[in-house]
Amino acid sequence: MKIAFIYIAEPYQCYHTASVASALAALPGHEVVEYYSFPETVDHLRRIRQALDVPDLPLKAFLKSLKARLLKRARRLDQERLVVLRENIAELNQYDAVVATEYTGGVLREMGLFGPKLILLMHGAGDRYVNDEHLVREFDLTLVSGPKIARYFQDKDLLRPESTRIVGYPKFDVFEAVQREKTVSFANGRPFALYNPHYQRKLTSASGWMMPLIRGFKAQSDYNLVVAPHIKTFHRGFGIRERQLKRQRSPEVMVDTGSSAMLDMTYTSQAALYIGDVSSQVYEFLAIPRPCVFLNPRKLPWQDDPYFLHWTLGEVVEELDDLMPAIARAKDRHTIYRPAQEKLFRETFGEPLLGASQRAADAIAQFMVAA
DSSP: OEEEEEEOSOGGGHHHHHHHHHHHHTSTTOEEEEEESSTHHHHHHHHHHHHHTOOOOOEEEOOOOHHHHHHHHTTOHHHHHHHHHHHTHHHHTTSSEEEESSGGGGGHHHHTOOSSEEEEEOOOOOOOOOTTGGGGGGOSEEEESSHHHHHHHHHTTSOOGGGEEEOOOTHHHHHHHHGGGOOOOOTTOOOEEEEEOOSOTTTOSHHHHHHHHHHHHHTOSSOEEEEOOOGGGGSSSTTHHHHHHHTTOBTTEEEOSSOGGGTSSHHHHHOSEEEESSOTHHHHHTTSOOOEEEEOTTOOOOTTOGGGGGGGGSEEEOSGGGHHHHHHHHHHHHHHHHHHHHHHHHHHHOSOSSOHHHHHHHHHHHHHHHO
16 A cells, blocks of 8 residues: 655645654554655754654655745745646655645545545644635545544534544644653743744734734743744744744744744643744643743733634633733633543543554545545
């Protein structure tokens, strides 16, 4: 059985998928090849496999035309992704199955992928609406982390129970292996808060509130701050945003615009407080229930909206003047939110927490035998 795993976006996809590819390759009769678009992906894959103590898998770079390379240079990465997929259809058609970890992989069907089974290993665990989630229909098998996500897509008629498997969250297996590598520490010894804004302009809190937040942390003495925006925040602007943000570094403020610590749960596992808006990383943070503060500068009507379910797990701030007071009282108010955090975490990721990589690999193997 020949199976291709495709990494068609930034290296964060490795942390959701690589452990499953390794577990599947270890099953008799399964030949797994990985395809990547970003050269940095190779280093992340090797790092993960070294931590897991498993062998490297065969790797191939996606073929890229001049058009694709120019789009990447211009940071038009969403457009580049579609061009790259279209240009590699013939290559992927040689396999029995193609495994992707984002909805965009669903376009392979209309592009001419006719031979292989198309499998989605869904990444992310948030509640946010994604405008290409309709592509889930195109997959022959979809693996999700927990009942919350399965229920969401089945209620929208995007998934059928017979083509859905709940396997857990493979990223936790990777984290278990790599967590010993890094400890986040500041010279003053204070605990740190993580600010993890999303990249979507209509939802992010970064545009108007990031700088006041950083100034507020520099003026208080309870926490340090790690600023680690979603990695897609820096797609455009030719590095201007990164340079502007890095100027805010100080003994109390760490800024990260692209290290592996943004991707492998280093920050979410060690932070004492989570500050964000709609990033699904809040669910990874809640593997250990801790205080959260959510920022709603646009005063979106979020109550009773399933796309903002995670905002029930901490105080929601809508006025800039309330920002630092909410952070100051978050620890004391955590007892209010902890029961809901624990309940929603279980619904999001299922149980047991570890072993999802093997469960996902077994689900793929069983599906391919029956296909």
